[in-house]
Each structure stands twice: as structure tokens, then as C-alpha cells.
Amino acid sequence: MFIVSRFIRNYLNTGTKASNSPAVRQQIQVTNLFGFIGYFITFILGVTALFRSQWDHNDDFYLGVTLLIASVLFFTSRIILKYFQSKNGYKFSANLVTSALMLLMLYLIVMGGVKNTGPLWIYIVPPVVLFFGGLKRGLVQLGAFALVVIIILEFPNNGLLFAEYSAEFRSRLIYSFLTVSMLFVFYEYSRQRSFKTLQELSKKFEQQARIDSLSGLQNRRGMLEKLEYEHHRILRHSKNMTLMMCDIDHFKQVNDQYGHDVGDIVIKQVGQMFANGLRKQDTVARWGGEEFLFMLPETTQQQAFVLAEKLRKKVENYEQKVDSAHLSVTVSIGIYQMHPQDKLDHAISRADTNLYRAKTHGRNCTVVTD
Numbered sequence: 001m002f003i004v005s006r007f008i009r010n011y012l013n014t015g016t017k018a019s020n021s022p023a024v025r026q027q028i029q030v031t032n033l034f035g036f037i038g039y040f041i042t043f044i045l046g047v048t049a050l051f052r053s054q055w056d057h058n059d060d061f062y063l064g065v066t067l068l069i070a071s072v073l074f075f076t077s078r079i080i081l082k083y084f085q086s087k088n089g090y091k092f093s094a095n096l097v098t099s100a101l102m103l104l105m106l107y108l109i110v111m112g113g114v115k116n117t118g119p120l121w122i123y124i125v126p127p128v129v130l131f132f133g134g135l136k137r138g139l140v141q142l143g144a145f146a147l148v149v150i151i152i153l154e155f156p157n158n159g160l161l162f163a164e165y166s167a168e169f170r171s172r173l174i175y176s177f178l179t180v181s182m183l184f185v186f187y188e189y190s191r192q193r194s195f196k197t198l199q200e201l202s203k204k205f206e207q208q209a210r211i212d213s214l215s216g217l218q219n220r221r222g223m224l225e226k227l228e229y230e231h232h233r234i235l236r237h238s239k240n241m242t243l244m245m246c247d248i249d250h251f252k253q254v255n256d257q258y259g260h261d262v263g264d265i266v267i268k269q270v271g272q273m274f275a276n277g278l279r280k281q282d283t284v285a286r287w288g289g290e291e292f293l294f295m296l297p298e299t300t301q302q303q304a305f306v307l308a309e310k311l312r313k314k315v316e317n318y319e320q321k322v323d324s325a326h327l328s329v330t331v332s333i334g335i336y337q338m339h340p341q342d343k344l345d346h347a348i349s350r351a352d353t354n355l356y357r358a359k360t361h362g363r364n365c366t367v368v369t370d
């Protein structure tokens, strides 16, 4: 049982890569499934038809050969998917499945299949074509297929139809096929819309999970991700990177004197001042309560010092009006320029140590490593 389920899983995952998004992975899995059903069923039906024909060149013989050709095409699509694990490989494979399927269906309509039951298979076309081609391309392919079916069935004198169907059967076949197609188009449209909404929502939630709701800056989680990414990049290219840890001075007093709500406004305003004073490649995050961490790629500690002093003075000169009182705060900053061998948490704690030194030096100042 375990071996069977492992075989099925391996089979369905043929052609998928760890880097594939869930949507792409699902598409490849369904392609494998269709491919399997396609070549398995057509192979069985083909062999049965050949035996029925007793190898005479009669209708069953040609039906058997056609089904076996389709089976080979379906199988080829699987091989392509397995050995060309690329977007183009997938596209080609999907096109092969849909084209082979449509041609097979047209053949069944034209020849009638076993006792004129061949046309009953055409209802497979709408879901398969829409799934592989997507709404736009699928609709065009489906429209073209429906047009060819109508031409074959409704213009009996065109010499394209070899099987004999009653007029009622032909018209009902077209109506029912168009109805089923429309339902599938509607279904695919709703599916795509829900999928898009879901993707947008998930992207929004992902972003929100990295943003601090009070200040609008990156939160600790978002900053850690950026730091890790940037750290690798800097290491690879042997570039400088400097961290700055900043804390609002005597913030407890602000809360105690003016209330927590005013404290929140101050955090927000200071955060905005910081964010507005940075270059595009720099990041500032709200690291803790009234603590901010700056990441400055390609920056030395001397350059960071200039920036820190500029920001510190900006905050010093900022005034928040609270009722009749004018409230101003100051910040202390610790700077640490990373060495190539530094681990991130070590670098952060060194910036923190320098911040602590700034606090002990009387606050409202910037400290770099000597």
C-alpha cells in the first residue's frame, strides 16, 4: 500500500521543482494526471479496437491505430514534462495534450467510433482545454473546436462526415456541447477570480506580518529577513554594512507625564522622521518599544555617524504640541560597522552595546566603536 501511494505521489510530482509555486505545482500535477488518464485509456481502447478489427483494414482497425497514436502523443507530453523541467517544456507538453485530445475527438465525431458512440467523449474537451490554456487561450481554442464540430455536423454535404447520425442527434450534440462549454467557461472565470483575490490577500497579509502597525515601519520579523538577505549580499560582494541602534531617551517619563497615547504619537513621529531621512537602500525598523534599528548597506561607520548626527539633531528640534505644553524628545544612537566574519546577532548586540554607552555618556549623543 505504502509503495503504491509513493509511486502515485512520485508519478504526479514528475516535472515539479521545489521552487515551483503551489499553483504551478498543481498545474503540473494535473497535467501528469490528464496525461496518465489520456495515454492509459486511449491505449486500452486502441488495443481493444485493434483486436476487434482482427487486423482487417476496417473502421475498428483505423480507430485502434488513431487511439494508439493519441496514446503515444499523451505519453510524449509526459516525457517532455519529465526531462524539460522548464516553463517552455510545460507549455509545449500542455499544448500537445490539448491538441492531441481535440484531434482525437474530431476523429471520433467524423468516424463515429464504436457503434457511433465516439462523439460522447467530446465533453472532456472544455475542462481540459480551459485548464491548460487558461481562460483567454482556452476560450479561443474551445471556440475554434466548437466551430469545426458545427461545420462537420451541420453541413453533411461537405464530405467531412463519414459516420451517420440522425439530425436530432447532431443538433443535440452541438447544443449540449455548447452548454457544457459555457458552464466550464463560467466556472473557470470564477475560479480564476477567486484565485486572484486569494493571491492578493495572501500577499497583503504577508506584507502586514512584516510591518509595525503603529509606526508603519518594518517590524522585527521584517527587519530580520531584510538583514539576512542583505548580509549574504554584502558578504558575497565584500561590501561594507553598518548597523545603528537608536532609543528614545527617558521615554518612560513621556508616558508618565503625557500619557500612553501621546507616547504612541511620539514613536510614530520619530519613526517617520527617521524613514524620511534615509536613502532608498537603507532600512529602519521598529525593533522594540521605543527602539529603532537601522540597516545601512555599503556604508562605513564614519558615514553612518554623519547620518546619525543629522537624525539625532532633527529629533532634538522636533516639537510635539500637547495641549498648551510643547513636548520634545532626544535620542541616543549606537553604531557598529560589520566585519566580514560577523554573525548578525553579534553585530546587533555590538550596536546595542554602543547604544548603552551613549546612554551612559549622558544620552542625546552617538557612539561608534573605537
Ligand SMILES: Nc1nc2c(ncn2[C@@H]2O[C@H](COP(=O)(O)OP(=O)(O)OP(=O)(O)O)[C@@H](O)[C@H]2O)c(=O)[nH]1
Binding pocket: 214, 247, 248, 249, 250, 251, 252, 253, 255, 259, 260, 261, 262, 263, 264, 267, 288, 289, 290, 359, 363
Ligand atoms: N507609548 C508607548 N510606550 C511604549 C511603547 N513601547 C514601550 N513603551 C514604553 O517605553 C518606556 C521605556 O522605558 P525605559 O526602558 O525605562 O527607558 P527610558 O525611559 O526611555 O530611559 P532610557 O532608555 O534609559 O533613556 C517604558 O515605559 C515602556 O512602557 C509603545 O508602543 N507606546
